[in-house]
Amino acid sequence: xxxxxxxxxxxxxxxxxxxxxxxxxxxxxxxxxxxxxxxxxxxxxxxxxxxxxxxxxxxxxxxxxxxxxxxxxxxxxxxxxxxxxxxxxxxxxxxxxxxxxxxxxxxxxxxxxxxxxxxxxxxxxxxxxxxxxxxxxxxxxxxxxxxxxxxxxxxxxxxxxxxxxxxxxxxxxxxxxxxxxxxxxxxxxxxxxxxxxxxxxxxxxxxxxxxxxxxxxxxxxxxxxxxxxxxxxxxxxxxxxxxxxxxxxxxxxxxxxxxxxxxxxxxxxxxxxxxxxxxxxxxxxxxxxxxxxxxxxxxxxxxxxxxxxxxxxxxxxxxxxxxxxxxxxxxxxxxxxxxxxxxxxxxxxxxxxxxxxxxxxxxxxxxxxxxxxxxxxxxxxxxxxxxxxxxxxxxxxxxxxxxxxxxxxxxxxxxxxxxxxxxxxxxxxxxxxxxxxxxxxxxxxxxxxxxxxxxxxxxxxxxxxxxxxxxxxxxxxxxxxxxxxxxxxxxxxxxxxxxxxxx
Amino acid sequence: xxxxxxxxxxxxxxxxxxxxxxxxxxxxxxxxxxxxxxxxxxxxxxxxxxxxxxxxxxxxxxxxxxxxxxxxxxxxxxxxxxxxxxxxxxxxxxxxxxxxxxxxxxxx
Numbered sequence: 277x278x279x280x281x282x283x284x285x286x287x288x289x290x291x292x293x294x295x296x297x298x299x300x301x302x303x304x305x306x307x308x309x310x311x312x313x314x315x316x317x318x319x320x321x322x323x324x325x326x327x328x329x330x331x332x333x334x335x336x337x338x339x340x341x342x343x344x345x346x347x348x349x350x351x352x353x354x355x356x357x358x359x360x361x362x363x364x365x366x367x368x369x370x371x372x373x374x375x376x377x378x379x380x381x382x383x384x385x386x387x388x389x390x391x392x393x394x395x396x397x398x399x400x401x402x403x404x405x406x407x408x409x410x411x412x413x414x415x416x417x418x419x420x421x422x423x424x425x426x427x428x429x430x431x432x433x434x435x436x437x438x439x440x441x442x443x444x445x446x447x448x449x450x451x452x453x454x455x456x457x458x459x460x461x462x463x464x465x466x467x468x469x470x471x472x473x474x475x476x477x478x479x480x481x482x483x484x485x486x487x488x489x490x491x492x493x494x495x496x497x498x499x500x501x502x503x504x505x506x507x508x509x510x511x512x513x514x515x516x517x518x519x520x521x522x523x524x525x526x527x528x529x530x531x532x533x534x535x536x537x538x539x540x541x542x543x544x545x546x547x548x549x550x551x552x553x554x555x556x557x558x559x560x561x562x563x564x565x566x567x568x569x570x571x572x573x574x575x576x577x578x579x580x581x582x583x584x585x586x587x588x589x590x591x592x593x594x595x596x597x598x599x600x601x602x603x604x605x606x607x608x609x610x611x612x613x614x615x616x617x618x619x620x621x622x623x624x625x626x627x628x629x630x631x632x633x634x635x636x637x638x639x640x641x642x643x644x645x646x647x648x649x650x651x652x653x654x655x656x657x658x659x660x661x662x663x664x665x666x667x668x669x670x671x672x673x674x675x676x677x678x679x680x681x682x683x684x685x686x687x688x689x690x691x692x693x694x695x696x697x698x699x700x701x702x703x704x705x706x707x708x709x710x711x712x713x714x715x716x717x718x719x720x721x722x723x724x725x726x727x728x729x730x731x732x733x734x735x736x737x738x739x740x741x742x743x744x745x746x747x748x749x750x751x752x753x754x755x756x757x758x759x760x761x762x763x764x765x766x767x768x769x770x771x772x773x774x775x776x777x778x779x
Numbered sequence: 780x781x782x783x784x785x786x787x788x789x790x791x792x793x794x795x796x797x798x799x800x801x802x803x804x805x806x807x808x809x810x811x812x813x814x815x816x817x818x819x820x821x822x823x824x825x826x827x828x829x830x831x832x833x834x835x836x837x838x839x840x841x842x843x844x845x846x847x848x849x850x851x852x853x854x855x856x857x858x859x860x861x862x863x864x865x866x867x868x869x870x871x872x873x874x875x876x877x878x879x880x881x882x883x884x885x886x887x
Contacts, residue, residue: 291818299825302851307817309848310807326807326817333818336825 280320284311287327294335348400353757355400358543359408359536360751362387363739366535373493380491380535384542391546398441401540402434409533411741420472420529429468429533436460437541441548453548457541462487464537469530476522477501489523490530491538499523698760705759706752713742713751783830785866788815792823793863796833796855803836803852824853832859 277285288311292304307330314322334340339347365386369379409426440456465487473480478500489497500522741747783789791813796804798812810820827833834856838849855863 303821303825305848306806306851307821309850310805310817312847313805313807313850326810329816329818330821331818333816334822336822 278320280323281311284323284327287324287331291327291330291333291335294338296335296337299336350761351396351400352404353754353761354394354396355404356407356754357758358387358390358394358396358401358540359404360754361390362536362539362543363408363412365539366532367739369535370531376493377491380538383539387539387542388546388549391543392550395547396543398434398438398544401544402430405433405533405536405540406430408536411747412739420469420475420526421532425468425471425529426533428470429464429537432467433460433464433537433541436463437544441544444548450549453545457545461534461537461541465490465530465534468533469526472526472529476526478522478526482523486527486530487534490527490534494524494528497523500526698763701763702756702760706756709752709755710748713739713748781830782862783826783832785870788813788819789823789827790867790870791815792820792827793832794867796853797860797863797867800855800860803838803854805850805852809853827859828853830859831856832862834859 285308288307289304292300292307295303307327311323311326314326334344362383365383366380369376369383372379406426409421409430410423437457437460440453440460443456444450444453462484466483469483469486470480472478473483482499485497498521503520503522742751792809792815795809795812804812806817806820806824809815809824810817813820815823824833824835828835832855833853835851835853837851840849842848
């Protein structure tokens with residue numbers, strides 16, 4: 277068997293393995309028989325064409341290349357959109373200085389919500405993140421943001437998140453996804469900052485602190501060598517400013533990738549955090565709570581009979597004393613006893629009287645409490661009714677307004693049609709992107725201005741590519757694609773024709 | 780068993796099988812007749828067989844005597860032949876409508 281036959285045979289066997297189990301052996305035998313029957317002129321080329329076409333073509337139940345390209349394109353658009361959103365949120369947070377951690381948490385919450393509605397896989401998000409970080413710095417202002425810094429960070433992050441999600445899925449424990457992702461973020465930050473640490477002389481044992489410190493404002497903690505003259509070199513540019521520690525440059529660089537990675541992690545984790553286990557857990561909580569409440573109520577109710585028992589016991593004691601007093605008439609010796617008994621009786625009677633008074637008071641207090649409670653409930657009810665009436669009035673007004681607006685919108689959209697709506701949404705999004713993108717914060721071009729921002733960890737990064745017409749056009753196109761996709765997804769019968777299985 | 784989605788490639792295969800309805804057609808032959816590559820042809824044949832339009836049989840030969848393995852051949856079923864004629868006729872009708880008088884004149 278020649279080399280061509282071996283290659284063709286291997287390709288056919290590989291292709292057959294991708295077919296469904298019930299067809300794979302049949303197809304393998306059929307294709308091997310067809311290969312053997314290819315003879316005559318150009319048989320080597322014909323065998324390779326036959327086997328190669330099978331090897332690269334989708335099997336019977338696999339999506340076609342066209343469908344695959346549509347799926348990949350959509351995934352890439354979502355990944356790019358999420359990355360840009362994460363970068364905008366990070367830059368806004370970094371610009372808010374002391375409020376940066378709170379702003380980042382808001383960003384995490386927002387990306388988690390988006391992640392619950394929209395899905396994207398890790399690889400396109402990682403690719404978009406790398407492209408953004410790499411293309412977002414047209415002027416080499418960030419000293420350690422080359423491919424040698426970004427690539428290790430993004431690869432470590434992607435692998436770590438993938439492992440965490442897979443582990444969480446296999447164990448069914450959501451906390452594994454969160455903990456694993458936190459570890460991945462730490463490792464990715466360390467991997468992306470290793471080059472900077474080596475150049476700046478920052479000790480490696482501080483690496484576990486780089487990720488959290490990168491998210492905090494500058495000057496929180498300083499370590500590493502001290503640059504007393506305040507001179508720094510950014511690529512080919514020189515800057516001078518106040519004295520600084522090496523850690524401040526390292527953390528400012530780490531923050532640029534740590535922020536978007538954190539927000540993209542929230543987006544990717546969101547689906548994994550909505551496991552059925554959550555529902556089971558909350559059901560357990562709900563079933564435990566009523567049990568506790570019932571137990572508490574039961575304890576309170578059992579307390580009442582105990583008090584009644586005590587009262588009855590004391591009453592029985594008084595009756596016994598009364599019976600004892602009857603026999604204390606004749607002997608003198610018994611007179612004293614009778615006096616004692618009478619005193620005790622008197623005490624018992626007083627006790628009964630006091631208890632009776634207390635019971636009356638308790639009953640009155642109870643009635644007053646009931647009355648107060650009823651009054652309070654009535655007041656609450658009145659307030660609720662009033663609020664409900666206000667709300668109803670507002671709702672009615674809003675409904676009227678919505679009805680009018682929806683009528684107008686429906687009339688307009690009916691005139692536009694489905695295609696018109698999609699194009700309109702896309703056009704509006706593209707124009708919006710063209711207007712907003714140039715206003716996004718970008719890295720400064722003046723080294724002397726950037727150095728202080730690096731030191732207080734508030735330097736904006738990225739979006740330098742929107743200054744170029746091609747970059748701006750790409751952002752506008754991305755916004756248009758996402759808007760059109762969103763409109764398509766909201767259509768009541770907007771089933772995508774491309775989603776059908778090809779024949 | 781649902782009906783297969785009819786595309787241009789599926790029509791080519793159906794037309795190739797209709798050319799000689801009772802004939803045994805091997806994959807390589809159909810590739811030559813239709814001009815479709817193997818990666819396109821075999822998934823279509825598999826879908827048509829699932830739909831009951833096509834059936835396949837193994838060639839009855841002695842591999843040792845022939846010096847090659849048994850080949851698998853395909854032929855239209857009775858239902859498949861009816862459905863194939865219907866689909867091909869429908870496509871011809873649509874094409875002639877799209878081509879208009881110019882197309883009809885050329886055909887004539």
